[in-house]
Amino acid sequence: MAINHLFEEKPPYGVTEQVSPLVRRVLAENPSIFTYHGTGTFIIGPPEGGTVAIIDPGPKEDSHIEALLKAVDGQKVSHLLITHTHPDHSPAAAAIKEATGASTFGFGSHPELSIKAYEARVAKAIEEGKEPEPEDGEGAGDQDFVPDVLVFDGEEIVGDGFTFEVLHTPGHISNHLCFSLNEETTLFSGDHVMGWSTTVIPAPDGNLNDYLKNMRRLTSRAENIYRPTHGPPIENPVPYVEALIAHRENRSQQILNELAKKPAPIMSIVKEIYKDVNKELHKPAAASVYAHLLALKEEGRVTAENSEDFESPWQLI
Numbered sequence: 001m002a003i004n005h006l007f008e009e010k011p012p013y014g015v016t017e018q019v020s021p022l023v024r025r026v027l028a029e030n031p032s033i034f035t036y037h038g039t040g041t042f043i044i045g046p047p048e049g050g051t052v053a054i055i056d057p058g059p060k061e062d063s064h065i066e067a068l069l070k071a072v073d074g075q076k077v078s079h080l081l082i083t084h085t086h087p088d089h090s091p092a093a094a095a096i097k098e099a100t101g102a103s104t105f106g107f108g109s110h111p112e113l114s115i116k117a118y119e120a121r122v123a124k125a126i127e128e129g130k131e132p133e134p135e136d137g138e139g140a141g142d143q144d145f146v147p148d149v150l151v152f153d154g155e156e157i158v159g160d161g162f163t164f165e166v167l168h169t170p171g172h173i174s175n176h177l178c179f180s181l182n183e184e185t186t187l188f189s190g191d192h193v194m195g196w197s198t199t200v201i202p203a204p205d206g207n208l209n210d211y212l213k214n215m216r217r218l219t220s221r222a223e224n225i226y227r228p229t230h231g232p233p234i235e236n237p238v239p240y241v242e243a244l245i246a247h248r249e250n251r252s253q254q255i256l257n258e259l260a261k262k263p264a265p266i267m268s269i270v271k272e273i274y275k276d277v278n279k280e281l282h283k284p285a286a287a288s289v290y291a292h293l294l295a296l297k298e299e300g301r302v303t304a305e306n307s308e309d310f311e312s313p314w315q316l317i
């Protein structure tokens with residue numbers, strides 16, 4: 001199933017772009033294979049004066065923090081909304097909070113399962129005498145972040161001139177939130193839905209069934225534009241979301257078809273279903289297949305003797 005990904009020219013770093021009447025974006029200079037051109041921090045509120053909210057202050061980079069503070073000069077910052085605790089999203093919140101007195105809003109601290117998975121990767125790399133591989137691109141996560149205000153699914157965040165509905169959207173990470181801006185029928189989709197790439201599901205904290213559930217609920221919502229933290233806006237988002245769902249469902253079916261032939265460990269499944277794909281991509285593909293297998297296991301469709309052991313063969317139930 002083809003997904004029509006969306007790309008954009010690299011916007012200038014540290015420059016404030018007015019992207020809609022109530023929304024500005026400042027791009028951080030942290031481009032990578034996981035962040036596209038970098039983290040897009042959004043400022044919601046009037047272009048000058050008045051009160052604003054900031055979504056995903058971004059990485060702890062002095063130049064980005066300075067650019068954000070310059071952008072909101074002469075304005076009151078009332079809310080710092082955090083989609084999740086990966087290092088390209090939340091770490092700059094501390095400095096912005098200190099400079100502006102704004103409160104931080106989030107679902108919770110960095111999840112325990114992500115910390116454990118990271119520590120296991122580091123331990124394995126040390127044992128093998130290698131550098132730890134950032135399989136999900138997220139390293140250790142932002143373990144320092146603690147939201148001032150805990151928010152939950154369905155809650156409203158009301159500011160002076162803007163109102164957000166909070167959506168809890170676990171999948172990429174269990175503490176992921178999206179924020180729907182009522183005044184512009186816009187969803188700030190964080191890493192849950194991105195135009196330029198599919199979302200990484202680093203299992204086991206990343207959960208494909210949660211991800212799909214929270215993708216399906218988007219298809220009946222009213223937002224007509226999404227603004228992800230990375231990459232361009234997504235206009236007419238529902239067909240795009242449906243294509244992303246179909247892509248994952250297809251992948252699960254391919255895995256089930258492979259296991260119907262014979263029980264197989266993850267790498268054998270990868271070699272079959274990614275045989276037309278460059279071998280260098282087989283490792284990240286394995287992480288994705290693992291997320292699918294855990295999701296199918298949760299549904300009682302597949303099993304493995306030891307689902308934490310990458311070598312263990314999987315089979316249909």
Ligand SMILES: [Zn+2]
Nearest residue numbers: 084086172191
């Ligand atoms: Zn992320």
